[in-house]
Amino acid sequence: MTLNKTSMDRLQGVHPDLVKVVLKAAEITDQPFIVTEGVRTVERERSLIAKGLSSLKSPFSCRHVPTNGFGHAVDLAPVVNGVIPWKDWSKFASVARAMKAAASQVHVSITWGGDWKTFKDGPHFELPKNLYP
Numbered sequence: 001m002t003l004n005k006t007s008m009d010r011l012q013g014v015h016p017d018l019v020k021v022v023l024k025a026a027e028i029t030d031q032p033f034i035v036t037e038g039v040r041t042v043e044r045e046r047s048l049i050a051k052g053l054s055s056l057k058s059p060f061s062c063r064h065v066p067t068n069g070f071g072h073a074v075d076l077a078p079v080v081n082g083v084i085p086w087k088d089w090s091k092f093a094s095v096a097r098a099m100k101a102a103a104s105q106v107h108v109s110i111t112w113g114g115d116w117k118t119f120k121d122g123p124h125f126e127l128p129k130n131l132y133p
């Protein structure tokens, strides 16, 4: 599949290694997806925390908020018949499978929020902080 223009625009400011993984995943996946968010401002992350939509204590620990010039996280959502099946975890897992396969093909390490033990974040993928501070 090819990412639509909105998705491509949302990859602006995201670290090139993570962009590489997303583009490769789009190429190899059989589950179409869109980029719902890339770089996030401190103000937006602060409001998500206030609404309980982010588990973080500080907006500055959010990987969407740029550090060293780049955002280090993206949110991806599967698309089925033109809509995002928010309640169907298996579709998010399909996107994650494509992202993990893509990451290994382009030799970039990624973490999927769906693998977290608490606050599972199905759409969320990030570059590890120890490798990409």
Ligand SMILES: [Zn+2]
Residues within 6 Å of the ligand: 064, 073, 074, 075, 121, 123, 124, 125
């Ligand atoms: Zn995220």
